[in-house]
Amino acid sequence: MEDVAERRAQIVAEIMAATGIDDAMIARLVDAFYARVREDAVLGPVFNTHVADWDIHLAQMRLFWSSVALMSGRYHGRPMPKHMNLPVDARHFDHWLRLFESVAREVCPPAAAEHFLERARRIAENLEYGVAVSNGAELVRGERFINPHLPSPDADGHTAQQLPC
Ligand code: HEM
Incomplete structure (x- = not known):
């Protein structure tokens, strides 16, 4: 048991050393991102x-x-x-990712921002897939989920990016 805890502490320390990420940076990122989210016309x-x-x-x-x-x-x-039951589709996830990228690049040094972004993109893809399934959509590989019952959320004309196959 102690071995597992020690090994985990070692992994955390290695990632911290490689990226500069620590609890304080995570708190700054999370607080700044959700402050922007709450004021955002699409996600707020x-x-x-x-x-x-x-x-x-x-x-x-x-x-x-x-x-x-x-x-x-x-x-x-x-x-x-x-x-799964939120009124969102690919356009909201793309918007979330654009906002997250902009805040991560403001708040974090480049290596840390990349580390967060890589993981955020992968998780967003999984969450979008879960939302699609819960809406009864059958996506083929790389296809994005557009819910025709939702109004277009972006006034700036962004459309969902096709995922690489
Ligand atoms: C369309 C984009 C998104 C929207 C509108 C959204 C919205 C929300 C909302 C409203 C909640 C609170 C739900 C509740 O407490 O019942 C929530 C929880 C959460 N979101 Fe998102 N989200 C989005 C994308 C993401 C992404 C990309 C991530 C991760 C990279 C993420 C991570 C989480 C997590 C971990 C929780 C649960 C926190 C807990 O355990 O209480 N979300 N999200």
Whole structure:
């Protein structure tokens, strides 16, 4: 048991040394990102309708990013069910990723920003797939999920990027 904890601590320390990511950077990123999300015309209404307590959400998101970015094992939630019934599709996920990239590049040094972005893109792809399945869509590999029942969320005319096969 101690071996597992020691090994985990070693992995966390290695990632911290390679990327410069630590708890303080994760907190700055999470707080800055969700401050932008709450004011965002596309994402703000979705989050403000579904997040009952922002302090709890931010605390969970810091633990989530600690687990994802540092492999710390500190997050024990299940993100997929929380997204499956949200009124979102590929356009919202692309918008989320553009906002996350812009904040990550503002708040983090380049190696850390890349580390977060690589993981965010992979998780967003999985969440989008889960949302598609829960809406009864059958996607072929690389296909994005567009929900025809949702109004186009972007006033700036962005369309969803096709994923590489
Ligand atoms: C279309 C984009 C997204 C929207 C609109 C969205 C919205 C939300 C909302 C409203 C919640 C709270 C749900 C609740 O507490 O019942 C939530 C939770 C969560 N989101 Fe997202 N999300 C999006 C994308 C992402 C992405 C790309 C990630 C990860 C990279 C992510 C990670 C999480 C996690 C981990 C939770 C659960 C936190 C917990 O355990 O309480 N979300 N999201």
